[in-house]
Amino acid sequence: MRPVLLVAGARPNFVKVAPVLRELDRRGVPNVLVHTGQHYDPAMSDVFFDELGIRPPEHHLDVGSASHAVQTARIMEAFEPVVGRVGPGWVVVFGDVNSTVAGALVAAKLGVRVAHVEAGLRSRDWSMPEEVNRVVTDRLSHLLLSPSADGVANLRAEGYGDDRIALVGNVMVDSLLANVDRARARPILADLGLGPDDYAMLTLHRPSNVDDPEVFAGIMGAVAKLAVDLPVVYPVHPRARPALDALGVPTGVLAVEPVGYLDAIALQASARLVLTDSGGLQEETTVLGVPCLTLRTTTERPITIDEGTNALVGVDPAAIDAAVRRVLTSPPPARRPALWDGRAAGRIVDALLAADRP
């Protein structure tokens, strides 16, 4: 059997690749891991490998940060010879980052089948780089592995046949459920002087929120207001660091370096509420039953609103403030979406093997 070649490059990819690697190994399916190097700081990469027990990648492309075109092109240039050497039966790509689309493009042009984990999600906001990556990656994929029914519906509406679509559930939840007890045992809350249910958590890294000083200042103004009543812990993504340094850290906001996977889960699990523009946190808070306010005007994960604890709030400071008050007085009920059960990796490998059968 030809190996399965898996491509990961950024923080959320590592969380999704870990359970799939483990499942491939468990079933004796040969596999090869490529790290593109899109994220490279120890706090953005190594800590995820260590905590999630991911083996060192067989290939490291070491591309680093650059403009979208340059980063994508570097990944493609470096990945093409790896595909040639490995001769995979599948290239599996994850999520919606530049490493995802770059891996898919290389494989498709070499005539290697692509499987996309997290297929079918759509924000319908074409100004988001991730939306471009999602749509293009799905178009290049032979097998569309979708986390939720809305993803399947999007794919059908775009004309993909059911023979190429598999509803496998959310593989990020596999990692979450496998690690939540370990995460809760971490000393991070005590280290930061926070008590369970007695703080809010903030994360921001979308270009539309952190690259525009006016938008960033507006969000931080609303956060400062919340922080008068409730401390706000804010692990700062490197992309947002210059904007925060320029603005200054508001009183009551605890700005810390990016945290590893277990501490990120620990902080979410015990928070009274989470404010974020991350896709992964919308999903993780839904499973943890923690209220989430998404500081965007669209989401590609509507199921976290329909069934989970998420609310789409936008970036208007008054709207953020009103949503915070609402959530603090009446937290939303939580329901876990179908197939977000910790067994998505098994279904992903099932789908790959089934597609191989004549």
Ligand code: UD1
């Ligand atoms: C990327 C993904 C985004 C995902 C996010 C998770 C794309 C288009 N975006 O955004 O979808 O939600 O990862 O974190 O792929 N930097 C460092 N150290 C690092 C990595 C990045 O300092 O290890 C800084 C650099 O200044 C870099 C900037 O962060 O230019 C942005 O990094 P990049 O990987 O381009 O995008 P993210 O904003 O991290």
